[in-house]
Structures are given as structure tokens and as C-alpha cells.
Amino acid sequence: MNNFSYAKASTVDQAISHIDGDIRNKIVAGGTNINDLLRYFITKADKLVDINSITENNSIIRLDNGGIRLGALHTNADTAYDPIIEERYPLLSKAILAGASAQIRNMATNGGNLMQRTRCYYFYDINTPCNKRDPGSGCSAISGYNRIHAILGQSENCIAVFPSDMCVALAALNATVNISSPEGERVLAFAEFHRLPADTPNIDNNLKHGEVITSIDLPAQGFEKNYSYLKLRDRSSYSFALVSVATGFEIENNVIKEARIALGGVAHKPWRILEAEDFLKDKQPTRENFSAVADLILRGAKGYEHNMFKIDLAKRAIIRNCFMALNPESQRPGAKPSL
Template sequence: MNSFTFTQATGVEAAVQEKTSHDGSAYIGGGTNLIDLMKENVARPTHLVGLKKLPLASIDNTPEGGLRLGALATNADTAYHPEVEKRYPLLSQAILAGASPQLRNMATNGGNLMQRTRCYYFYDLATPCNKREPGSGCSAINGYNRIHAILGTSESCIATHPSDMCVALAALEAVVRVSGPEGERTIPFADFHRLPGDTPDIDNNLKKGELITGLDLPKNGFSKNFSYLKLRDRTSYAFALVSVAAALELDGNTITEARLALGGVAHKPWRDTAAEALLKGQPTTVETFARAAAKVLEGAQGYGSNTFKIELAKRAIVRALKQATEMSQPVDDNAFMNSNP
């Protein structure tokens, strides 16, 4: 770990000014990802701006009837907040599927959005990685890539975004609130994270110095018919091979509104509005769900070790939609892994 200086900010404007006035600086909240990156010398900030004293940890109702999640509210406080559990259970379920209780007690909502990929090669300084060192190459494409992306990839990178929380936020159409040198603005969640293209080192569309201050959830939380399904190698403290956030509104056995987002398959949480459109007005049958799943995976590409994810994702989508329809609780993830090579 390299040496660095540290300043504890006491206000949002002060934090932004401190960040922009120091080259090579970084914000730090819970630090559950950044500290790991620093220990591995993957991230080498020369100055840290502490955020813990900023008044950004509350969870409040919005005038529009939604809910505003403070950027510094912990993942645990968010998942167990009565309003989140009642009105946005899909989000609560997704958060609790991630990390461990100890990490959720430290990790912040803003930090969850900012966490970086868990690609093996990204963490291995001895191997080329375009995310870590632009232009050096992508070791995963022709290497061992079992955990890697099958959607939205490029010749430069096939890394995946690791968050569970963000998959639910994508499905719920959250809005990210930020503050920066140019003032405050909002970013639709679909536009926050980026696909790799030829700049995989840039994970999101934040401008220089901008700080996440909160997340706005819309009024409709799909609290009646939802499911978060996470398929992984072990049942706790593991990142998703494939995860699915499914949310439906039903009129009897007919789907009137649908949301579908995937994790573990792309450089960003993957939402397919075309597949959602296929579900609207259709009956809640396995055949309907299978057509939507096929649409989502229409352009999927495997790279060898991860090719199994294409079929796994299709099956996971069908299963998640079926669970959302029936409001059944998720069963043992590993029972679904028998088809894996």
C-alpha cells in the first residue's frame, strides 16, 4: 500500500472541493472495496477524503411518494429499514444476498454503486488488464473466464459488475443523486454504469469530483410480485454467476407490467426493456417466460469457461419470473447448478 494523506470532510461542498483540489484523490465511506484495492496496490490514491461525517445516512420519503436512500446509509440499515422491507422488498432481498453481515454493516449505498469488478486478472498485477492499465490487453478473453461477462462485452474487457444491490436498483428504475463542482444533478440508474467499449477503465458516468449523495426510488416498488434469484458456487459470501431481479404487476394471470434485470453477466447491471415488453399483456406461463429469457440472451457470447452462463441465465430468468408470479421463496441456489460443467 502506498502512503497517502487524509482529510475528514464535514460538508458535501467541502468534500467536493477537497477531492477536486487533490490530484489522485478518492472518496472513502465504508471502505469495504477501496481498502482491499489499496492493499493489493490495484488502487493507489495519494489522498483520501473521508465522508463519514456528512449528513447523508438518512432514509426518507420523497414528495413524489417514493423513498430516498442516503448515500452513507449502510447496506444493512437499508435492507432492514421498515419502509424498504415493506415497499421495496426486492431491494431488501438483493442486498441481503450480497457479501456478509459484517460487510453489510460497513458498506454504504453510495459505495455499493462504486465497487469495482472482482475479475481475477484485475487483481493480479502480474497479468495484463485493460481496466487496471488501459492498453495492456485483457487476460480473461483467452484465459480462465468462468465468472466473466456474456453480454455487452468488447474486445477490451469481459469483466462483470459485482453488485447485487445494483441489479435490484436497475429493475426498480432508481435515480442517482450526485453533487459536484458544477452543482447537483440526477442520473437515471440505467445511465450510471457503463459498458466497457474501448474504455473499460471507466466504470461509470460520474464527472470529475462528483459525489453520490443519495438514491431515489420511485413510488412503485413492486412489493407484491417479485423475486431476487442469485446463483453462485456457495450459498453465502460469494458473487453471482448469474442473478435475476424480477418484478411483475398482474391482473389475474395476465402480466400488466414487468421489470427484469440481471447481474453477473455484464460490465453493468443488465436490464432488457425489449424482453420486458414481450412479457406485457401475456399470460404467466413458462412459455411466456422462456420467450423473454431468449430475448435477453439473444446477443450473448461465451468465451469458453463461461459459455455455460448463457443457458444458466435463460433458466434463471424463467425460474425468477415463476417465483415472482407465485411469490414463493427462493430455494437452494445450488440445486440449480447441476447443469453446470
């Protein structure tokens, strides 16, 4: 770990001032990801700016439009177990609790969850080429062991995947991200926050240098009646998703009036296809329709030597999770399966 200076900010303005628009200055909150990045020499910091003392961004509040604002410094655990989230946004609660461990969720913050970086093996191995870590050096995963890697949205420069569970639910819920900068405030649609790799896989998101995430807004619609989060992984805990699916439905008289389906573990960002969601509108929740929507979501999917199985796995996961969303009670321990 390289030497760095330390600064503590008690307001957003102080944090922005300490960062000073310099890419070499980094923010630390829960520290559950950046500490690893520093320890393994994946990133360097001239200055760490500690924002844990900022009090205005560590709560959950109701908005006048019926939605909810999640403070960026509110922990993942406190968010998942908040009565408002459990009641109105159970999809988000379930997704958060599927991630990491209880200890990490107690430390990790909502803003930090958006900023975490890939867990690609080669990204963490500084002795191997990685365009995300060292632009222009090559992508070792393409011809290497790529079992956990992307099948959608990848490029010839990077096939890494984004690891978050929480963000898959936020994508399905149409969240927005509130950002502060020296120039003022701005709001970014969640769908526009993370980036696909293209020619710049080293740039994970559209947050600019010197900007700070202050909160995340959820619209009033939470799909609390018909929802499901399904995470398929190599072991039942402490493991990142091979494929995950967040699904929310609005259903009237056995007809789907609105559908949201987002995938994790398959791309460089949470994956949504609006055309596929529109396909389900005014249709009945049948296997035939769920299979068709899975084909639309996975159109253009491309596998590699060790992860070809993820294409079929993703299709089966989408179909299964759509059925699970019809009966959220089926997700409780001991309940009979939906299929």
C-alpha cells in the same frame, strides 16, 4: 500501499473541495472495496477524503411523489432491514441480503455499492495484463480462466462483470442517482450510471471527477406483491453471482401489466432489455412467455472457453425467477418451490 494524506469532510461541499476534481484524490466511506484496491496496489491515492461525518446523507426519507430517498451513506444493512424497504421494496431488501457478509453489509454504504469495481481475477493480479487496471495492456481473461466473466455487453478489451447484487435490484426498480459537483446538482438515471467496457474498460461509470453521490431515489412503484431475487453462485454464501436475476411484476387478473427483469453477473453493468419487458405486457405468466422473454434478454450472448454454461444457466434462471415472482411466499425457508 502508497503514502497518502487524509482529510475529513463533514459536509458535501467540504468533500467536493477536498477532492478538487483530482483523480488522484479518493473518497472513503465504508471502505469495503477501496481498502482492497489500495492494499493490492490496484489503485493509488494522493489523498483519502473521509465522508463518514456527513450527516445529511445517512438516512432514508419519504418523497412527496410517493417514492423513497436512500442516503448514500446509509449502510447496506440498515437499508435492507428498514421497515419501509422491507414492506414497499422487498426486492431491494432481498438483493442486498444476498450480497457479501453481514459484517461487510454493516460497513458498506449505498453510494459505495454503486462505485465498487470488478472482482475479475486478473484485475486483482497486478502481474497480469488488464485493460481495466492498465489501459492498453490487454485482457488476460479472454484467453485465460474466464468462468465468472461476461456473456453480454463485453468487448474485445474487457469481459469483466460488475459484482453488485444491490445494483441489480436498483436497475429493475428504475432508480435515479443524485449527484453533487462544483457546478451544482444533477440527477442521473440508474440505467445510465454504469458503463459497458467498449474501448474504455478502465472507466466504470459516468460519475465525473470531483462529483459525489449524495442519494438514490426509488419511484413509488416497488413491486411488493410480485417480486423475486435469485442469485446462483458456486457456494451459498460469501460468493459473487455467476448469474443473478431481479424480477418485478404488476399483475391483474392473471395478466402481466408491467414487467421488470434485470440480470447480474453477466455483464459490465446490471443488464436490462426494455424490449423484452415490453414483450411481457398484457400477456399471461406462462412458461412459453417466460422462455421467450429469456431469449430476448440473452440475444447476442457470447461465451468463452470456461463460461459457455452461463448462457443456458441465465436462461433457466430467468424462467425460474419469473415463476418465483408470481409467489414471493415461495422464497421463504421451507416453502415449496414455485416450479
